[in-house]
Amino acid sequence: MTQNQTTVAPVLAVDDVSAVVDPFPPARDRPCWRCYNELVVRSGETMKAGVYWHAVKQNGDDRPTLTDDWLCAPLQVVALTASQEDAEHGRLLRYISVNGIWKQWAMPMQMLAGDGVDVLSVLLGEGLELDRKAKSRILDYINAQHPSERLRAASTTGWHGNVFVLPDSIFGGEDIWYQATERTAPYGVAGTLEGWQAQVAAKAVGNPMLTLGISAGFAGVLLEKLNIDGAGLHLFGDSSAGKTTILQAAISVWGGSMFRRTWRTTSNGLEGAAKMHTGTLLALDEVGEVSPKDLYESAYALVNGHGKTRANIRGEARQVSRWRVFVLSTGEVTIASRMNAGGYEAKAGQALRLLDVPITGTHGAWDDLQGFASGAAFSDALRDGSTQNYGHAGRAFVAALVDAFNEGLELSPMLEVALKRFNAADGQETRAARVFALCGLAGEIAIGAGVVPWKVGQADDAALRGFKLWKDQRGTSGRNAEDVAILRAIRDFTDKHGESRFSDIANDDSVRSVINRAGYLDKSGEAIRYLFTAGGMKEATPGYDIKRVVRALDVAGVFAKKGANGRTQVATRTANEGVKKLYHIDAEKLSEAADA
Incomplete structure (x- = not known):
């Protein structure tokens, strides 16, 4: 018999033989598993609660002996789990820790492959008492159970339809459970929501940078x-x-200090971290600790929501990891500066995924110290509040949203209204403005739900200020960031190499030898002109298509001369090598456009 039976053991009336009932199964029902949630009293002997393997042992004289082996403390298999695609099968386990606390865990069945040590490791870590000599039997017991209840398996946190899933909580439904083979983010709660509101959120009043961080x-x-x-x-x-x-204040929305992660990891590690924080917040501290190479590779992936395609042992493509997360990062330098430190040129697309926002305030990041003697004292109080009260705000926010969605809330129109306040100049600014508007909208919803003690408009105003800070430090004056990057790359190339890589167009190499020529130099007019060869132009702008480079130069108006029919290359006679097609760049106009 393999059906799991949870039994509340009867107390035997040992003084009345006719009333004695053996709580253990008779020989005809063996072998079988039984789970007893309470102590078992049998013939006056008290036996441990838990899972037993009841068997029949044959002796040498053919007389059977009943055996009752205790395997572990109460452990029930209460439901079968699987994803909507009939994959990711598992078992929902319910068990009691040594402290007498009932817990639940959705165990992926694939963890039973091999020796199953990972399953036992989780159960032991959660406080399940077990007989180490019976480890394999415990795994057999779990595998043999087939309860009638079926639940959906959620392999990531976040939204699954109208249900929001955290590793330890489900909002908006009862037919789904979190189930993952990977480690989970340390979501947790401590203190109270009221304590968090008073000691953390209230300190954001008058402090827009803190308001922006908590909203994020x-x-x-x-x-x-x-x-x-x-x-x-x-x-x-x-x-x-x-x-x-x-960052710590933002983290306290979901958990304690263990929820914070650092940039000190590889690109693969960052992918794993992003998946663990799907639907909530990925907080990464100190960008200076990540290698420029790993940062360069991760800047797109973290925000785009998917990892690398990798092969399995058969050379077939594995399923790509996916996530949907908001990243809040800190550091002493910008994302682009950290990449440049390793010789990697940051692309405009990378800068538009992790938006650099300079910390500004009267006292460091703070504008209103709210009676504290210094910015340091204010920071200390805020950190203390974040470590004493955390995790409640995120859950209250999700619960309010679940109710609001059930009542017909539509977020897209709300975001569009918020976005209009930013007056973005172009598509790139619009993309950035949407990130800040998203933060503002989240903060305003939290205000409306009573999760944060702020006045209406505080989160929106903080988002607008953050957007302005981003625009000011970006230094593109409303222009396309890729155009600016191309212009600056060419200007930097001419500043760096000057006459060492450019021959005099009139004298060519008769006066000096130019090695690895990138073009020619024309000083015959009022303004110096750099006459780039096609190869020189490509070298000056690595990573950009030549057509994209030419378009940026044309839009900026830095061509000193164009060829027939408006072509950007001009057939130009050189002193010693005849006619060549060159790009004529006005050095003064280039410098002005790059610095504008």
Whole structure:
């Protein structure tokens, strides 16, 4: 008999033989498993509660002996789990720890492959008492159970339809359970929501940078419903300015200090971290600790929501990891600066995924110290509040949204209204403005739900200020960031190489020898002209298609001369090598356009 039976054992009336009932099964029902939730009293002997393997042992004289082996403390298999695609099968386990607390865990069945040591490791870590000599039997017991209840398996946190899933909580439904083979983010709760509101959220009043950070803590919940793959902000500035304190306050929306992660990892590690934080917040501290190479590879992936395609042992493509997360990052330098430190040129697309926001305030990151003697004292109080009260705000925010969605809430129109306030100049600014508007919207929803003690408009105003700070430090004056990057790359190339890589167009190599020529130099007019060869132009702008480079130069108006029919290359006679097609760049106009 393999059907799991949970039994509340009877107390035997040992003084009345006719009333004695053996709680253990008779020989005809053996072998079988039984789970007893309470102590078993049998013939006056008290036996441990838990899972037993009841068998019949044949002796040498053919007389059977009944055996009753205790395997572990009470452990029930209460439901079968699987994804909507009939994959990711598992078992929902319910068990009791040594402290007498009932717990539940959705165990992926694939963890039973091999020796199953990972299953036992989780159960032991959660406090299940077991007989180490019976480890394999415990796995057999779990595998043999087939309860009638069926639940959906959620392999990631976040939204699954109208249900929001955390590793330890389900909002909006009862037919789904979190189930994953990987480690989970340390979501947790401590203190109270009221304590968090008073000691953390209230300190954001008068402090827009803190308001923006806490609002970003809620923003990840909105991504799925708005069909946004991901978004991110990077707070940068001098050390001890308050960046990490803002990060800690944002983290307290979902958990304690263990929820914070650092950039000190590989690109593969960052992918795993993003998946663990799907639907909420990925907080990454100190960008200076990540290698420029790993940062370069991860800047797109973190916000785009999918990892690399990798092969399995048969050479077939594995299923690509996916996530949807809001990234809040900190560091003393910008994302682009950290990449450049390793010789990697940051692309405009990378800068638009993790938006650099400089830390500004009267006292470091703070504008209103709310009676504290210094910015340091204010930061200390905020950190203390974040470590004593956390995890409640995110859950309250999700619960309010579940109710609001059931009543017909539509987020997209709300985001569009918020976005209009930013007056973005072009498509790239619009993309960035949407990230800040998302934070503002999350904060305003939290205000309306009573999760944060702010006045209406505080989160929106903080988002607008963050957007302005981003625009000012970006330094593109409303222009396309890729155009600006191309112009600056060419200007830097001419500044660096000057006459060493450019021959005099009139004298060619008769006066000096030019090695690895990138073009020619024309000083015959009022303004110096750099006459780039096609190869020289490509070298000056690595990573960009030559047509994209030419378009940026043309839009900026830095061509000193064009060829027939408006062509950007001009047939030009050189002193010693005849006629060549060259790009004529006005050095003064190039410098002005790059610095504008």
